[in-house]
Amino acid sequence: APSSYARVHGEPSRAPAAWRDVPSVAREDLTDVIYQKAVGEGIAKITINRPDKRNAFRPRTVTEMSLCFADARDDPSIGVVILTGAGDLAFCSGGDQSVRGKGGYVGADGVPRLNVLDLQMQIRRLPKPVVAAVAGYAVGGGHILHMVCDLTIAADNAVFGQTGPKVGSFDAGYGSTHMARLVGQKRAREMWFLARLYGAAEAERMGLVNKVVPLRELEPETLAWCRQILSNSPTALRLLKSALNAAEDGQAGIQQLGGDATMLFYQSEEGNEGREAYLSGRRPDFSRFPRLP
Numbered sequence: 001a002p003s004s005y006a007r008v009h010g011e012p013s014r015a016p017a018a019w020r021d022v023p024s025v026a027r028e029d030l031t032d033v034i035y036q037k038a039v040g041e042g043i044a045k046i047t048i049n050r051p052d053k054r055n056a057f058r059p060r061t062v063t064e065m066s067l068c069f070a071d072a073r074d075d076p077s078i079g080v081v082i083l084t085g086a087g088d089l090a091f092c093s094g095g096d097q098s099v100r101g102k103g104g105y106v107g108a109d110g111v112p113r114l115n116v117l118d119l120q121m122q123i124r125r126l127p128k129p130v131v132a133a134v135a136g137y138a139v140g141g142g143h144i145l146h147m148v149c150d151l152t153i154a155a156d157n158a159v160f161g162q163t164g165p166k167v168g169s170f171d172a173g174y175g176s177t178h179m180a181r182l183v184g185q186k187r188a189r190e191m192w193f194l195a196r197l198y199g200a201a202e203a204e205r206m207g208l209v210n211k212v213v214p215l216r217e218l219e220p221e222t223l224a225w226c227r228q229i230l231s232n233s234p235t236a237l238r239l240l241k242s243a244l245n246a247a248e249d250g251q252a253g254i255q256q257l258g259g260d261a262t263m264l265f266y267q268s269e270e271g272n273e274g275r276e277a278y279l280s281g282r283r284p285d286f287s288r289f290p291r292l293p
């Protein structure tokens with residue numbers, strides 16, 4: 001039987017999107033990432049484009065992803081962002097070990113950095129859903145990137161896991177603590193301590209991914225989820241993301257949720273009464289606003 005959503009709206013379309021490049025960000029000469037928006041739809045797509053390295057990220061890759069996420073955040077026509085990897089073999093294999101130096105990953109400027117941590121925060125803070133579309137390997141820092149996305153759609157060839165303890169790295173931030181929220185403490189310790197890899201079906205059973213589909217269905221299924229998200233209230237989604245983050249993120253999470261409350265208050269008559277009174281040099285009159293239970 002069709003779902004209640006489908007009875008009202010019909011099934012969300014799985015039709016291909018007409019992707020266009022985004023000139024405002026393309027002018028930054030993106031080399032490591034492809035950035036597109038679906039014509040006439042509120043969907044942006046960021047594709048890590050280093051397939052020869054299983055889409056491992058170097059500092060430049062992370063900087064480019066960050067530019068694209070910032071653009072998607074600032075563009076009011078965008079309501080959902082897809083993060084994916086080029087090709088069928090990998091979503092992302094984590095930090096590029098060939099440019100790893102003492103103190104982090106070394107970019108063209110010779111400076112070692114761990115800028116993927118800032119990117120994780122940016123994805124968490126982005127007030128729009130971010131959907132990971134995973135084909136092939138999502139391992140190491142690449143596995144953490146999919147975990148910090150709001151939803152994950154996986155192809156049946158996807159492989160998930162942490163490799164850090166094998167290659168001399170670890171993520172003691174979201175990479176471990178958020179993972180424990182997703183899969184539970186025992187499983188998180190297993191994933192990190194044994195550094196095993198898990199197939200798509202097992203990852204789904206563990207609660208790491210939302211849905212597994214045949215590889216050829218990965219983009220259509222992801223688009224259908226995005227389109228269904230776009231049919232819902234953007235403010236409701238924003239507040240829900242903030243609240244779900246706040247339960248984990250302590251004061252930083254409260255700041256995000258508090259900022260959203262301020263944004264809503266600024267849109268209200270009561271909020272504007274204070275501003276208008278100040279600008280016209282009169283006392284504000286808040287007496288007409290109800291003190292609801």
Ligand code: S0N
Nearest residue numbers: 052053054056093094095096097098114137140141163171
């Ligand atoms: C992904 C794997 C399993 C794929 O195996 P497969 O299909 O057999 O392919 P390969 O022949 O192994 O690889 C193809 C080519 O791609 C290169 N390559 C793959 N992954 C990487 C990588 N991560 N870095 C550099 N090169 C990579 C191969 O070398 C090969 O190249 P060619 O063809 O020239 O020989 C398999 O490739 C694999 O296991 N890869 C390594 C996975 C890994 O260990 N990743 C790093 C894990 N650590 C992190 O990600 C750091 C965590 C992190 O980001 C972080 C956390 C907290 C705080 C800071 C940080 C931070 O580092 O910023």
